[in-house]
Structures are given as C-alpha cells and as structure tokens.
Amino acid sequence: MSKNEIDKRREVLRKASADGYALLRKGGTAADAVESAIKVLEDSEIFNAGSGSCVTIEGNVEPDASIMKGDLSCGSVANASVVRNPISLARAVMEKSDHVLIAGPDALTKFATAIGFGELVALRPTKQRLEQYEVYLRNMRRGELKEWPKNSEIMGQYQEAPPGTDFAGTVGAVAIDSQGDVCAGVSTGGRFMKLPGRIGDSAIPGAGLYADHNSGAVSATGAGEEIIKVCLCKTVSDLMRSGIDAQSACDSAINLLTNARGVGTAGVIAIDVKGRFGISRNTEMMPVSLRFVPMEKTLSVVLPEEYSLVDLTGSNNRRKRLTI
Numbered sequence: 001m002s003k004n005e006i007d008k009r010r011e012v013l014r015k016a017s018a019d020g021y022a023l024l025r026k027g028g029t030a031a032d033a034v035e036s037a038i039k040v041l042e043d044s045e046i047f048n049a050g051s052g053s054c055v056t057i058e059g060n061v062e063p064d065a066s067i068m069k070g071d072l073s074c075g076s077v078a079n080a081s082v083v084r085n086p087i088s089l090a091r092a093v094m095e096k097s098d099h100v101l102i103a104g105p106d107a108l109t110k111f112a113t114a115i116g117f118g119e120l121v122a123l124r125p126t127k128q129r130l131e132q133y134e135v136y137l138r139n140m141r142r143g144e145l146k147e148w149p150k151n152s153e154i155m156g157q158y159q160e161a162p163p164g165t166d167f168a169g170t171v172g173a174v175a176i177d178s179q180g181d182v183c184a185g186v187s188t189g190g191r192f193m194k195l196p197g198r199i200g201d202s203a204i205p206g207a208g209l210y211a212d213h214n215s216g217a218v219s220a221t222g223a224g225e226e227i228i229k230v231c232l233c234k235t236v237s238d239l240m241r242s243g244i245d246a247q248s249a250c251d252s253a254i255n256l257l258t259n260a261r262g263v264g265t266a267g268v269i270a271i272d273v274k275g276r277f278g279i280s281r282n283t284e285m286m287p288v289s290l291r292f293v294p295m296e297k298t299l300s301v302v303l304p305e306e307y308s309l310v311d312l313t314g315s316n317n318r319r320k321r322l323t324i
C-alpha cells in the first residue's frame, strides 16, 4: 500500500471515529454514532462498503449491512444496491419495519419508497473496483483464485461484466453512549467474485455483528462463510456476558475460529458494557480507530506494526474505562 493510500485510510478512519464521538458528546445515542461513523466509511470509496463495494462475478455491487442495539432490536439489508448508505437503510428496517432482514434491490426499493427513505441510487462499481475485477477474472479463469474453487468451476454459466486486490475492507463500528446503551454496525460489499445473490455474515445478526445490553457490542470482518459457521459475534458477546472483558472475549473467539477454520479468516472489534474495548484478528491487517473520553484525540491504526500504539492488555484497557 502506498503512503498516500495509508494516509487516506488513516484520515477517513479518524473522521469516522471523530464524527461518531462528537455525536455522543452532544448526547446522541450509540446508534447515531455507529451509523454516522459507518456512513463516512461507506462514502469514502476506499473501503469495501457502500460506494467502494467490491463486485460480484458478474461485475455488479451487492452490498450488505446491519445494525443492532443492546435491547436486541436489529435491522439488516442484503444486496442493497439501491442506496448510497446501506447502513442507514438497515437502521430504517430496524426502526420502521417489523422485520430483521430485507433482501434484494426490488424489495428494498419498495421498502425505501414506502417509508420515504430519501434518494435512491443505482450503486455502481468504482473504476478501481472494475480494474480489480479484471485481475480477479483472469486469475479465476486460470483456476488460481483459491478462495472460490467451486465457483471457479461454474463461472462460465455467469454473465461477465463488459471490460470496464484484496478481500478486506468491510467496515464496522461499536459504541456505548452516556445512557450505557450499546450498538454495533457493519457494512460491506461482500467478497470479490461472489456469486450474485450471495448473502454474507454482515447481514446476519449473531454472525457479522451482535449487541446485547447484558454483554456489549461486537462487529466482524473477514470471510463471511467462516464467520457464519461459528456465529462469531454472538460467541464474543456470550463470552462478555459471562463476565470476561472485551479484549479477552475477542481473543478467545478469534482463537476458536482459527482452530475451527484456520488463519486469515476474520477480525472483530467489541466494546463491553463496562466500556472496555477489544480488537482481535487472525488476518494480517485490520485498520481500526478509537476514541474514548480520556483520550485527547482519535487514534487510528492502519499498519500491523502500529498495533503497539493501542494498549490491548486487559488490565490497562480496564483502566481506560469509558466514563461518558
């Protein structure tokens, strides 16, 4: 990654945290903060979410997003290519429908229109995503895309995009507000070269996110097919509910996943109801950004070696309790 790309990521992450934090300081809810942070990331085009979503085997975008609060209310959208900010539509499903998950552009267009959601758009892949698509397509045709061996065999049955590098980049956020309410959110383009209609963990509460006022809030990124199999975020939440701090819960859940499904499969962020944070991953990278009341400014970590800036040890983390 070039220095320019690293700086851009750091700046967008910083803005996402800072905007969410500013809302909390003004008395906003954890859901307000999570939605606002994720919107910044969706709009940036540099993460795999919203406008920057990666593409399907046919070269289209089919983003998923979810939001969940500590009272267990939650809303999810899948294949939400009809709005600029899938996280806001997920929040609308939570607040304005009796359902948890609504999927597909037609159904979501009807729902958005029914509630007067605002502007509908046809989300298109960015130029950069289409360039990456060409590379993936070449590799897949040669049978060199090891992530999707079965899809590679049937790819000829799918319509490829007309000519027009990585699997990471899903965005998530967790927050606790002045009332002690917690919220988790997640938004993704999914995984490069997925089959049309594939729905990943980011649309499934318990897998790609979870929140419960008895435990805390958790959000995940990584290989959705693996995250779903171990209900990753519910696992972190259950561990926190048993009294384990957020960092230890994240580490234990990631260890369980690694043992079950291998390395390079996921990362999680969490906040427990005592305001302790947790960050854990078995992937090479997972940029994060943090803001707490005792901190004077937002801390953004983009490169793996910068993790030493964040004190993840249970005891110190505990001392950094959130007191807003």
Ligand code: ASP
Residues within 6 Å of the ligand: 048, 167, 168, 169, 170, 188, 189, 190, 191, 199, 200, 201, 202, 208, 220, 221, 222, 223, 224, 225
């Ligand atoms: N978890 C996302 C999915 O599988 C992808 C990612 O986090 O990069 O849809």
